[in-house]
Amino acid sequence: MNELGKIKQNSIVFLMVVILFILSIIFFVVPSFATDYVSSNFIIRDPVITVEGGRATSSSFIYFSSTGQTSVGSSTSTSFSAYDGFLYFTDISIPTLTATAGNAQASLSWSESTSTFGYVVTSYQVGQSTVSGGSYSYTDVGNVLSSTRSSLTNGTTYYFIIRVIDNQGDVIATSTESSVIPVASSVAPSGGGGGGGSSIDTVITAVKFSGMAYPLSKVTILKDGQIAVTTIAGPDAKFDVLLSGLSTGNYVFSVISEDDAQNRSSLFTFPIFISKGVTINVGGIFISPTINVDKEQVQQGENIAIFGKSVSNSEITILINSEHQFFEKVKTDNDGVYLYNFDTSPLELGEHYTKSKVVFKDQVSPFSKSVNFIVGNRTVLKNTKKLIGDLSNDFRVNIIDFSILVYWFDRFDYPQEFDLNSDNKIDLIDFSIMVYYWTG
Structure with missing residues (x-):
């Protein structure tokens, strides 16, 4: 074979290799395991790539994977619901x-x-x-x-x-x-001739x-x-x-x-x-939701209760700020109350905060104020401020407390904390104070 024929044959072989390489990229998925992926703005260490969204764990890492889409919202089928990344959890403020x-x-x-x-x-x-x-x-x-x-x-x-x-x-x-x-713009009538007069600004x-x-x-x-x-x-x-x-x-x-x-x-x-x-x-x-937590400090791995109030039967998005941010969703009940028990296992030791916003009929509220808590080696319950007039200690001021106060009305030897205005007697003033702080 002459030199020109060899060059032509080598060119054909090289072209076939290039075509096969391109086809392999298009039609085949090359899995990656146990390596570092690095760019100028992120590092993923030792991942096992999962096709589905979710969380992959080992003794040395936690990797949260997700499936992206170009449109805003959620994808659903009979067997799954996918809420896709930042496109779903965007924070758009509603104009007032x-x-x-x-x-x-x-x-x-x-x-x-x-x-x-x-x-x-x-x-x-x-x-x-x-x-x-x-x-x-x-x-x-x-x-x-x-x-x-x-x-x-x-x-x-x-x-x-x-x-x-x-x-x-x-x-x-x-x-x-x-x-x-x-x-139409109104013009005040001028006073008639002859004597002074007065006008009333309405x-x-x-x-x-x-x-x-x-x-x-x-x-x-x-x-x-x-x-x-x-x-x-x-x-x-x-x-x-x-x-x-x-x-x-x-x-x-x-x-x-x-x-x-x-x-x-x-x-x-x-x-x-x-x-x-x-x-x-x-x-x-x-108005943004209210928010609170049940613990000042929570032992790592235990749940912390995040709760508050907003519009009835609406969707609450809760943000838990950590080295990685977590977004959780929960519905309010008929009274507007929401409660979410968050597993603190993924959180590192130290200070964290949480806040929430509400979505109701395509309207989105601003975020609530932030509430801080600590993830540590022990659990410390949050001190709950006692409501004035809560004689039954059920965190409400209602007919039960009213009945208790009625019993002690105009009597002696009553519990000192039942004297709401500290005037050494239980009278109508105490009932007025209780009504002011009434929660139902």
Whole structure:
């Protein structure tokens, strides 16, 4: 065979080898065992790669594997449910919509929607309707935080929502609805000739707050850090309260809620400028859950109870912060209570914290405040603050405690802790104190 023929034959052989190599990559999976995978931002030591999501363990490592997908959400079949990585556990804040009525117009402003990871917010859409709940006509207003809707009919109620759009053009969050009734500007009549007169200023300057907290929970509105008004949420966790008698100016309002165990939510805070004679509607407030734990310190490997309160029959996402973050999901019951017993075996010794957020009908709350705990070599129960008026020590103030106090009414030799105002007698004042701290 001449030299040219050898070169041609070698080229054909080399080409076949390359084709076989490419086909092996496409059609075959090469398993990897017991080695280190390193990049500039991660190291996986000694993994045994599993096809399914889950946790692989040995005496020297724990490896959490997952299956990724390009779409947001969960994959299901008759035999499994897959919640895929950060795409499923994204933290998208819901915009809080403020609507102010004007003459044939409505001025809208909303809080910025942010994501911890996963999504990129690129624009907002304003939905407008004359029927509560829609259907809405949508206008893309760009990546801005305010919009004025004009050419409206005075005296007609308009309903608005805000949709958050990501860089793929998908809707990733929606505010709750806020409504306004445009009105014509009123001009005060001038005084008639002939004598002096007096005028009464009947212009109302107010802010109306509405949203969701917890069933029958106390909701407090703070104005510039001071308590301005309180209300009680309904059995459906919804609240609606009007704060009037305000002057023109800038204010910082905060909303906070408290459950029947006196655990409080994180503050929901926003600034507002108020003009005289205007009532501003602040809708879509979604209070974060309350959260607490049953142990100050837990022995490694034992369970720690994480509990709190939010909207009834909603989904709670609990974050446990450690060297690796853990996300757990649990449902609230009909009273809005949730409880999750977390196995601390995967947690390293030391300080940790947990917090939670709630998802209800595509609405997502902010995260709750953080609660700290320690993983150590012994368990220390958390000291529970005794409720004032809890005479039966069942962590509630209700008809049982009332009956106990009735028995000791106007008697002597009563237990000293039953004298709620420490005036050396049990009288109507003690009953008033008990009613104030009533939990039911």
